[in-house]
Amino acid sequence: MNHWTRRDFLKTSGAGLASLTSLNIADSFAQGSSSERIRHAVIGTGGQGSGHCRSFAKLKNCEVAAVCDLDPSRRDKAAASLPNASQVKKYDDFRRLLEDKSIDTVSIATCDHWHTPIALAAILAGKHVYVEKPCSHNVHESRLLVKAARRYKICVQHGTQRRSSGEAMAAVQALREGIIGKVLAGKAINHQLRKPIGRAPVSHSPEGVNYDFWLGPAPAHAFTNNRWHYNWHWFWDYGCGDLGNDGIHQVDVARWGLGVDYPKAVVCSGGQLFYDDDHETPDTQTIIYEYEKCHLIYEMRLFTPYALESHDNGNVFYGTEGKLEIGRKGAVVTLKDGAVKKIEGPAENNMENFLAAVRANDPSRLNARIDLGSISADLCHLGNLGTRLGGQRLEYDPVSGKVTRCGGREAEANALLTRHYRAGYELAYRG
Ligand SMILES: NC(=O)c1ccc[n+]([C@@H]2O[C@H](COP(=O)([O-])OP(=O)(O)OC[C@H]3O[C@@H](n4cnc5c(N)ncnc54)[C@H](O)[C@@H]3O)[C@@H](O)[C@H]2O)c1
Incomplete structure (x- = not known):
């Protein structure tokens, strides 16, 4: 999607999430055509995220270009399942993924307590967001998410996919x-x-995982x-x-x-x-x-x-x-x-509807818009x-x-x- 205009991003270097506030906001996508290829990334590749990998990879003119999970075994399994497995970029830190200017859209299928923190960082990085339900862990986060999506004119689709059911x-x-x-x-x-x-006793976290x-x-x-x-x-x-x-x-x-x-x-x-x-x-x-x-x-x-x-x-x-x-x-x-x-x-497909809204640069076309999803x-x-x-x-x-x-x-x-x-x-x- 090279001709979609964007400003350059500033590099982030700090360890905290707050460092992402230093990113420039990408310009809104210029009106694109449905034939433009979207480079999508999936953050959180567990039960639902691995489903996102399969589903986004099947959509026309969309490729899952990157996957991110704190559990390397899940991340690698998700990457290997993709048709373009050898080219898929693999991350364990979503902040590094968000620095990747070649990524257009992200979906977030982590645990709920990470949904809004990652979604806000993604919005600030200029990525359009498909965030699994519930979009937030509390009411305060819902409000921020809606405000940020509006302010930066980013398409944010909620994973309440019944909104696309026939x-x-x-x-x-x-x-x-x-x-x-x-x-x-x-x-x-x-x-x-x-x-x-x-009842599960305290134990060691799995090897290779930054718990x-x-x-x-x-x-x-x-x-x-x-x-x-x-x-x-x-x-x-x-x-x-x-x-x-x-x-x-x-x-x-x-x-x-x-x-x-x-x-x-x-x-x-x-x-x-x-x-x-x-x-x-x-x-x-x-x-x-x-x-x-x-x-x-x-x-x-x-x-x-x-x-x-x-x-x-x-x-x-x-x-x-x-x-x-x-x-x-x-x-x-x-x-x-x-x-x-x-x-x-x-029926429509909630993910396809998301990509259509992104291509049209028009959040109002989202079936499960974040301002609706956040109220639920x-x-x-x-x-x-x-x-x-x-x-x-x-x-x-x-x-x-x-x-x-x-x-x-x-x-x-x-x-x-x-x-x-x-x-x-x-x-x-x-x-
Ligand atoms: N829309 C639907 O119908 C539907 C169905 C199932 C699950 N979900 C939602 O999807 C989300 C994931 O559910 P699940 O069942 O797949 O859970 P899961 O525990 O199987 O997967 C979550 C994954 O996220 C990873 N993760 C956690 N924090 C991370 C971070 N900061 N960065 C990168 N990776 C991180 C974990 O390692 C794990 O692999 C939940 O919010 C759930 O509500 C939606």
């Missing part, structure tokens, strides 16, 4: 057209069996196998529980279908009824997001196999004339007279926050970015809207 797009359109009348409630359902993880860098902005903690690959999801320092993991997909669709953003109040309940192990995050949660004209209800039970209650992970919208269900079997309307209708529509992430953060504070009804003001009511625990709630960043791992952009 049936979800068609179902939302049908809801807008009144297929089930006035829609007064929407459920976001996350029912599945997530097995206990046991301190993996911890990054999170508090220092001795290595255990449960705080490592995948199971980090269940520790508040790195993950957002299953509400921020799988639940965010359903919360996002519910919010989209209901046509709402921030609620006037969030009623939280949940805890551990099933786990007796290293998990910090709940296995059971019911969160009600109260809006002026409707309710969004999140139900999570991680001890029940898929489809036990005929719904697994999915959504139900309840209207005055019927209900609309979206699940893994598609989207189905049942009207109050018993008539049943399947809803279908043409915030709903998850607020739900978790109220659950962690013992089950609260809280009110959050999106203008001031503050919790205004939380059963007398406002100071604790506001503290959980952000986190302490370890020295050397402060955010590169602070608004």
Whole structure:
């Protein structure tokens, strides 16, 4: 994509993330054509990141030119899986990758506690960003991410890929057209069996891994196998529980279908009824997001196999004339007279949609724009926050970015809207 204009970058040399603030911001991409080849990089090549490698490599006029992971075995495996394996650049430090001017776009599929720090650094380096869900680890990070994307006119796509699903797009359109009348409630359902993880003793971190860098902005903690690959999801320092993991997909669709953003109040309940192990995050949660004209209800039970209650992970919208269900079997309307209708529509590919927006230099073309995705992430953060504070009804003001009511625990709630960043791992952009 040589003729896309960019300013030169200044070299970074400092060890801390904050050093990336010294980068010049790339000019916006000049309007490109769909035939231009995009050089993409994947940061975090675990379960999802290796999927990103496969998916981006398959897209037309896109090559995965670089991969980055703090675990060299995962990084090398991902690189070797690519059609251009011998040319793929391999990094263990994303800051060095971001200095590479030949890279146009990056996707971030690391643990959640690294999403925003890396995304902000990438934006400052002029790279367009596909960031996995949840885009942030807390509400403060969501706000910064949206602000930075807007300020530097960077395309930031959120990994809530249901926004590109054919049936979800068609179902939302049908809801807008009144297929089930006035829609007064929407459920976001996350029912599945997530097995206990046991208790893992402190042990040595794997050979060749810079575990301190993996911890990054999170508090220092001795290595255990449960705080490592995948199971980090269940520790508040790195993950957002299953509400921020799988639940965010359903919360996002519910919010989209209901046509709402921030609620006037969030009623939280949940805890551990099933786990007796290293998990910090709940296995059971019911969160009600109260809006002026409707309710969004999140139900999570991680001890029940898929489809036990005929719904697994999915959504139900309840209207005055019927209900609309979206699940893994598609989207189905049942009207109050018993008539049943399947809803279908043409699917898009969330990653392809990202590249199209980048080529057009037009963030408004993104199906899962960061300003939309960040609100869904915030709903998850607020739900978790109220659950962690013992089950609260809280009110959050999106203008001031503050919790205004939380059963007398406002100071604790506001503290959980952000986190302490370890020295050397402060955010590169602070608004
Ligand atoms: N959109 C979806 O449907 C979907 C599906 C699965 C996972 N995800 C998201 O993808 C992300 C990754 O999930 P996963 O299941 O692949 O986890 P994982 O633990 O398997 O992989 C994370 C990888 O990131 C690497 N990593 C961590 N910090 C890094 C850093 N600073 N620099 C470079 N590499 C770093 C780890 O070494 C690891 O290999 C999560 O945020 C998850 O929510 C999204």
